[in-house]
Structures are given as C-alpha cells and as structure tokens.
Amino acid sequence: MLSSRALSTVAEAAYVLVIIITAGFFTISCVALLSQAVRTASNRSWTDNFNALIIGASYVIVVSLVQHY
Numbered sequence: 059m060l061s062s063r064a065l066s067t068v069a070e071a072a073y074v075l076v077i078i079i080t081a082g083f084f085t086i087s088c089v090a091l092l093s094q095a096v097r098t099a100s101n102r103s104w105t106d107n108f109n110a111l112i113i114g115a116s117y118v119i120v121v122s123l124v125q126h127y
Contacts, residue, residue: 088117 060068095109096102104110 088113 091113092110095113099107
C-alpha cells in the first residue's frame with residue numbers, strides 16, 4: 059500500500075497530466091478549425107475571413123471563461 063502522501067502526489071501528477079492533455083487537444087482543435095476556415099475561404103487567405111474571426115473569437119471567449127474558474 060502507498061502512504062497517503064504518495065497517493066496525494068500520484069493524484070496531483072495525474073491531474074496535471076489530464077490538464078496538459080486537455081490543453082493539447084484544445085490547441086489542436088483550434089489550429090485545425092482555423093486552418094479549415096482558411097482552406098475553405100474563397101480567397102484562401104486570412105484577410106477578410108469572417109469564419110476564422112468567429113472561430114478565433116470563440117476560442118478566446120472559452121479561454122477567458124475558463125480562467126475565471
């Protein structure tokens with residue numbers, strides 16, 4: 059059996075790992091959606107790309123809400 063201190067350390071390490079994995083998936087999804095918005099735009103550019111603007115703003119809102127909790 060592990061001591062309570064060892065269990066606490068393992069639990070904290072697992073929590074940090076879950077946070078890192080979640081942040082990684084969040085970043086990958088953001089990049090994938092933004093690149094898809096650019097690829098499907100009529101001018102295939104970041105300029106005048108309303109879809110990329112909305113996607114970026116959505117991710118900024120989510121990050122700002124998460125920071126408050």
